[in-house]
Amino acid sequence: MQQPLRIGIAGLGTVAKGVLDILSTQRDLLTLRAGRPLEVVAVASRRAKPDVDLYGAPFSTDVQTLVGNNRVDVLVELIGGVDTAADLVVGALSAHQHVVTANKALIAARGDELINLARKNNICLNFEASVAGGVPVISALARSLAANKVHWLAGIINGTSNFILTAMTNEGRAFEDVLAQAQQLGYAEADPTFDVEGIDAAHKLSILAAIAFDMNIRFDAVYTEGITAIRPEDLEYARELGYRIKHLGIARQTDQGVEMRVHPTLVPEDNMLAKADGVMNALLVNGDATGPTLYYGAGAGERPTASAVVADLIDIARGNQSVARPGHGRPQMLNISDIVSAYYLRIPSLDRSGVFAKVATILSNNGISIEAVIQRERAAKKVDDQTRVPIIILTHEVAESVLDAALMEVQKLPEVYDTIARIRVEHLT
Amino acid sequence: MQQPLRIGIAGLGTVAKGVLDILSTQRDLLTLRAGRPLEVVAVASRRAKPDVDLYGAPFSTDVQTLVGNNRVDVLVELIGGVDTAADLVVGALSAHQHVVTANKALIAARGDELINLARKNNICLNFEASVAGGVPVISALARSLAANKVHWLAGIINGTSNFILTAMTNEGRAFEDVLAQAQQLGYAEADPTFDVEGIDAAHKLSILAAIAFDMNIRFDAVYTEGITAIRPEDLEYARELGYRIKHLGIARQTDQGVEMRVHPTLVPEDNMLAKADGVMNALLVNGDATGPTLYYGAGAGERPTASAVVADLIDIARGNQSVARPGHGRPQMLNISDIVSAYYLRIPSLDRSGVFAKVATILSNNGISIEAVIQRERAAKKVDDQTRVPIIILTHEVAESVLDAALMEVQKLPEVYDTIARIRVEHLT
Numbered sequence: 001m002q003q004p005l006r007i008g009i010a011g012l013g014t015v016a017k018g019v020l021d022i023l024s025t026q027r028d029l030l031t032l033r034a035g036r037p038l039e040v041v042a043v044a045s046r047r048a049k050p051d052v053d054l055y056g057a058p059f060s061t062d063v064q065t066l067v068g069n070n071r072v073d074v075l076v077e078l079i080g081g082v083d084t085a086a087d088l089v090v091g092a093l094s095a096h097q098h099v100v101t102a103n104k105a106l107i108a109a110r111g112d113e114l115i116n117l118a119r120k121n122n123i124c125l126n127f128e129a130s131v132a133g134g135v136p137v138i139s140a141l142a143r144s145l146a147a148n149k150v151h152w153l154a155g156i157i158n159g160t161s162n163f164i165l166t167a168m169t170n171e172g173r174a175f176e177d178v179l180a181q182a183q184q185l186g187y188a189e190a191d192p193t194f195d196v197e198g199i200d201a202a203h204k205l206s207i208l209a210a211i212a213f214d215m216n217i218r219f220d221a222v223y224t225e226g227i228t229a230i231r232p233e234d235l236e237y238a239r240e241l242g243y244r245i246k247h248l249g250i251a252r253q254t255d256q257g258v259e260m261r262v263h264p265t266l267v268p269e270d271n272m273l274a275k276a277d278g279v280m281n282a283l284l285v286n287g288d289a290t291g292p293t294l295y296y297g298a299g300a301g302e303r304p305t306a307s308a309v310v311a312d313l314i315d316i317a318r319g320n321q322s323v324a325r326p327g328h329g330r331p332q333m334l335n336i337s338d339i340v341s342a343y344y345l346r347i348p349s350l351d352r353s354g355v356f357a358k359v360a361t362i363l364s365n366n367g368i369s370i371e372a373v374i375q376r377e378r379a380a381k382k383v384d385d386q387t388r389v390p391i392i393i394l395t396h397e398v399a400e401s402v403l404d405a406a407l408m409e410v411q412k413l414p415e416v417y418d419t420i421a422r423i424r425v426e427h428l429t
Numbered sequence: 430m431q432q433p434l435r436i437g438i439a440g441l442g443t444v445a446k447g448v449l450d451i452l453s454t455q456r457d458l459l460t461l462r463a464g465r466p467l468e469v470v471a472v473a474s475r476r477a478k479p480d481v482d483l484y485g486a487p488f489s490t491d492v493q494t495l496v497g498n499n500r501v502d503v504l505v506e507l508i509g510g511v512d513t514a515a516d517l518v519v520g521a522l523s524a525h526q527h528v529v530t531a532n533k534a535l536i537a538a539r540g541d542e543l544i545n546l547a548r549k550n551n552i553c554l555n556f557e558a559s560v561a562g563g564v565p566v567i568s569a570l571a572r573s574l575a576a577n578k579v580h581w582l583a584g585i586i587n588g589t590s591n592f593i594l595t596a597m598t599n600e601g602r603a604f605e606d607v608l609a610q611a612q613q614l615g616y617a618e619a620d621p622t623f624d625v626e627g628i629d630a631a632h633k634l635s636i637l638a639a640i641a642f643d644m645n646i647r648f649d650a651v652y653t654e655g656i657t658a659i660r661p662e663d664l665e666y667a668r669e670l671g672y673r674i675k676h677l678g679i680a681r682q683t684d685q686g687v688e689m690r691v692h693p694t695l696v697p698e699d700n701m702l703a704k705a706d707g708v709m710n711a712l713l714v715n716g717d718a719t720g721p722t723l724y725y726g727a728g729a730g731e732r733p734t735a736s737a738v739v740a741d742l743i744d745i746a747r748g749n750q751s752v753a754r755p756g757h758g759r760p761q762m763l764n765i766s767d768i769v770s771a772y773y774l775r776i777p778s779l780d781r782s783g784v785f786a787k788v789a790t791i792l793s794n795n796g797i798s799i800e801a802v803i804q805r806e807r808a809a810k811k812v813d814d815q816t817r818v819p820i821i822i823l824t825h826e827v828a829e830s831v832l833d834a835a836l837m838e839v840q841k842l843p844e845v846y847d848t849i850a851r852i853r854v855e856h857l858t
Contacts, residue, residue: 021575022718032643032757033575118567134719136573144557144565146462147451147739214461272725275704289451289736290563293726295699297719307718310576320749328461 004037005317008066008097009057011078012045015102015129018306021074023313024055030310034317038310041071045079048299065116074124074316076309077101086110093117093125100312102129102305108203108219111210124322126312131204132157132281134304135297136311141211141285142323148287150212152252154428155283156276157204159299160188160195161227161247165264166277169235169244175228176417187279194387197226198247198262200355206248209260212285214326215252218260222249223336225263232344233379234421238266239394240343241372244274245423257332259339266394272296273428286429292428324347337401342371342425344394347410348418351380351387355415359391362413366406369396375383388417394425433466434746435528437495438486439517440507441474442556444531444562448505452742453484459739463746467739470500476507496520503553503745505738506530515539522546522554529741531558531734537632540639544753553751555741560633561586561710563698563733564726569712570640571752573748575714575809579641581681582731583694584712585705585823586633588728589617589624589674590656595706596695598664598673604657616708626655627676627691634678641714642682645756647689652765655694656816662808663775663850666821667695670773670801673703674852685810686761688768695773695823701725702857713857721857766830771800771854772821776839777847780809780816784844786818791842795835798825817846823854 009016009021023030023038031037043054044063063079066072075092077099079085085106092099101107107114107130118125128138132155141150156162165176179196180190194200206219227247238245243266251260267274272294273296276282279406281299286292298304349355356375363370370426374392381388395403407420436452438445452459452467460466472483473492492508495501496517504521506528508514514535521528522543530536536543536556547554557567561584583590589611595605608625611617635648635755656676667674672695680689696703701723705711713858715721727733753843778784785804792799802823810817824832836849 018718026576026578029578030576033754132714135722136569139568139573140565143744144568144740145736146743147455147459148735149455151460214458272701272704275701287563287736288741289447289732291727291733293564293724295724297722298538298593303718304720305717307574307576308606310718311573315572316577318750325462 001396002036004039005034006039006071006073007076007313008042008044008069008072008074009040009076010044010066011065011080012043012049012052013078013080014079015300015305015419018302019309020055022306022310028081030314031335034314035194036317038317040311042066042069046336057062063088068095072097074098074100074313075422077103081142082109089114090117093121093123096121097122098108098124098316100126100309100316102127102131102309104200108206108217111171111175111207111217112327116326118322118324119326124316125324126315126322127324128312129305131207131307132283132295133299133301135281135283135295135299136308137208137283137295138211139323140295141208141409142354145285145290148289150253151286151288152250153208153212153285154248155208156246156271156273156424157249157283157299157320158195158201158280159279159281160192161201162276163187163279164196165227165230165245165247167330168230168232169239172232172236173373174232175230180246188384198224201247201249201262203406205251205260205262209251209258210327212251213332214328215258218333219424221260221333223261223263227264230264231423234423237346237374238344240374241394242269243267243425244269246273248273248426250426256338257334259334261336261339264423271428325397337404339400340397341400342395342397344405344423344425345392346422347391347393347416349389349391350417352415355413356391358413359410362409363395363406368398368403368406370394371396431465433468434463434742435468435470435500435502436505436742437471437473437501437503438469438505438507439473439492439495439500440509441478441481442507442509443731444734445507447731449482449484451735451739459743463743465746467742467746471495471498471505475818476834481500492517497524503524503527503529503742506532511538513533518543519546522550522552525552526552527553527745529555529738529745531556531738533629533632533636537635540636540646541756543754547751548755553585553745554753555744555751556753557741558737560636561712562728562730563708563711563736564724564728565737566637566712566724567640568752569724570637570800573720574714574716576690577718579682580715580717581679582637582641582712582714583677583679583702583855584637585675585702585710586678586712586728587630587676588708588710590630591705591710592616592708593625594656594659594664594674594676597659597661598668601661601665604659617746625657627653630676630678630691634689634691635681637678638680638687639756641680642687643757643758644687644760645771647762650689650792652692652779656693658850659693661717661760661828664851666775666803667773669803670823671698671700672696672854675702677702679855679857685767686763688763690765690768693852694845697851700857704732713838766833768829770829771824771826771828772832773854774821775850776820776822776845777849778818778844780818780819781844785820785841788839791838792824792835795825795831797832797835799823806831
């Protein structure tokens with residue numbers, strides 16, 4: 001039997017609790033699989049939490065005691081946030097301690113620097129748990145698909161948004177209503193901004209894209225749009241057109257450059273991503289050799305996330321290299337206005353004769369062709385003596401800048417009484 | 430730059446062609462990712478194939494020239510079959526050469542011995558390509574889910590069978606008809622026995638179960654049933670009951686022992702496995718920490734399989750350990766008669782009053798409870814002056830041996846004019 005891998009855990013939140021539980025309850029099995037014992041030799045957190053079982057590990061309220069401590073081989077960073085966590089991780093890596101972290105904000109903000117430092121010191125920095133919890137998407141991209149040039153990836157990488165959209169779709173309920181329920185169930189934070197505005201997904205997407213495209217982490221270059229503007233009627237119209245609306249992170253490598261964007265997206269109903277419902281995460285990766293492959297499972301939660309942390313620890317115990325490699329270069333980043341996409345449009349229109357013709361003419365004059373239209377009387381609503389009937393249009397592919405120009409014209413039509421809603425459509429083939 | 434990893438390829442079939450293509454066309458990208466060049470220094474195959482581009486690699490018709498050759502670091506075994514391939518791999522491992530193989534029959538038959546030999550010599554034996562082609566299921570089980578006790582796994586691991594069942598479901602066509610089409614499309618071999626009788630899936634399942642449950646490879650203990658007896662009407666009734674019929678490999682760890690079985694299975698339509706159609710493969714793994722995770726993609730074909738082979742090569746170039754670990758012990762294997770399952774039954778019955786009551790009484794007397802029944806006049810057929818109406822029953826869970834006994838009684842009823850069809854039902858939760 002080899003020497004144990006000596007683990008120091010910084011932070012005592014739910015993931016830390018999960019890690020402590022797994023390492024203790026599965027001790028024999030993990031020792032067998034890792035080839036050596038995984039031993040927690042220290043736990044540190046600014047606040048003690050008497051409700052978390054440390055299984056006998058020594059506790060300190062000073063996380064710095066773990067850094068440069070020659071009895072700690074691996075620092076598990078679970079304190080969250082960016083600055084303090086970065087200091088801690090830089091300290092550990094500089095002291096030639098391996099690091100495992102679940103901190104996506106940290107990796108999105110400081111990942112390049114940390115990966116380079118780890119590489120320089122020939123030690124591991126593993127962060128499988130930072131994206132999609134228990135679903136091994138980083139390992140898939142960095143290892144299993146390493147023979148592929150990845151054309152694009154698209155994923156449901158925020159469980160909160162997926163839970164909300166799924167409930168809105170299946171139950172016809174409004175965003176605010178489902179959000180309140182998600183908060184009660186613990187699927188959404190009291191301040192849900194990070195999740196529902198797409199920031200959390202953008203963090204994760206920037207990490208995935210960097211690995212897939214061998215580039216630096218460019219969180220700054222991610223176009224981000226949340227789900228707060230989605231209405232139940234959009235979900236209904238999408239379904240009628242043969243689509244589901246999912247909040248996706250999409251990264252694509254084109255001849256013009258790399259696009260990274262997080263936004264609600266119409267996905268064909270027979271695509272596997274359309275079928276990933278509730279709080280589940282799913283990532284679809286299109287490699288040039290494999291074609292599309294999908295990775296699906298629980299993207300958050302105490303035990304799934306802890307599972308990824310412990311897998312990273314086992315990998316270190318086995319003496320394997322870190323999956324993270326330094327990016328090499330900064331490819332051209334495409335602006336959202338440069339992307340080409342099909343669009344779903346909901347045009348809030350008064351029910352007057354000729355209005356659809358006007359809209360169609362504007363689109364046509366801008367070179368935008370229409371794939372499908374829904375306009376029906378039973379959706380009519382009478383407000384202030386005027387009848388409103390939304391016009392729903394699915395366009396063929398068009399450059400976003402061209403669509404923007406056309407929509408400015410449509411928006412000015414006297415019959416259009418409110419802001420036009422538009423949602424991108426991806427066929428993901 | 431480190432020394433190149435020097436690769437010898439044995440065999441020149443489609444996968445070898447894919448490996449040669451990827452290694453050559455993506456040379457720079459792979460060198461970057463692997464940290465060193467991946468160089469094919471020799472190719473050997475009993476028959477030369479002038480249509481395969483060797484990209485300048487030296488060719489020999491004697492595969493033995495690769496073994497013990499001190500200019501070859503890794504042998505890629507792609508000749509197929511068991512005995513000759515085993516000799517070749519044993520030779521290479523004994524000479525301290527790493528081995529990568531896509532040969533599921535070899536691993537199913539001789540894997541334990543080969544894994545132990547590789548481990549003893551402290552070298553790699555990688556076989557990601559042996560199961561599910563480009564879908565990294567072995568890496569998922571052996572590495573990413575290593576923190577989990579796996580309760581069960583269930584997978585569509587034979588693309589041919591899935592293609593046939595999908596076409597039968599969507600188009601209402603008969604097995605023989607779709608098989609002929611699959612053969613034309615190249616999705617099925619001229620002799621389709623290995624695929625449609627479940628033997629190929631059983632090979633793969635024995636490998637997955639060994640990794641998931643840390644046990645030896647027990648191909649001999651896999652219960653195997655193919656799809657040849659499935660009729661279009663079964664697919665239709667299943668759909669009506671809210672299920673799809675998929676050909677699954679299922680391995681489960683219970684307190685009584687391990688069960689491994691390959692057979693057609695009714696899967697709830699909202700399960701992700703029910704949604705994996707066509708030639709695609711999908712594996713659902715239920716780990717105690719992650720809960721269900723799914724891995725989906727192309728399970729065969731030149732480039733997806735070659736992708737897995739090259740990923741294994743990159744892993745060796747990076748200096749990582751083999752994912753394969755020797756099994757430790759032979760847990761109790763459950764016989765198919767010991768398993769507990771729900772069942773779909775199609776009882777070919779004459780349309781006489783009281784027949785359903787007789788069937789229900791027999792089931793009830795055997796302690797088998799009924800979840801759903803379909804018996805309808807519009808399915809009636811008149812043959813030889815007798816009207817036939819099948820009775821479709823979905824049972825609750827029951828031990829297979831109990832069901833067998835009950836069905837023997839039902840089969841003897843004078844109204845039952847043909848063999849009862851029964852298909853197992855799995856809820857996979």
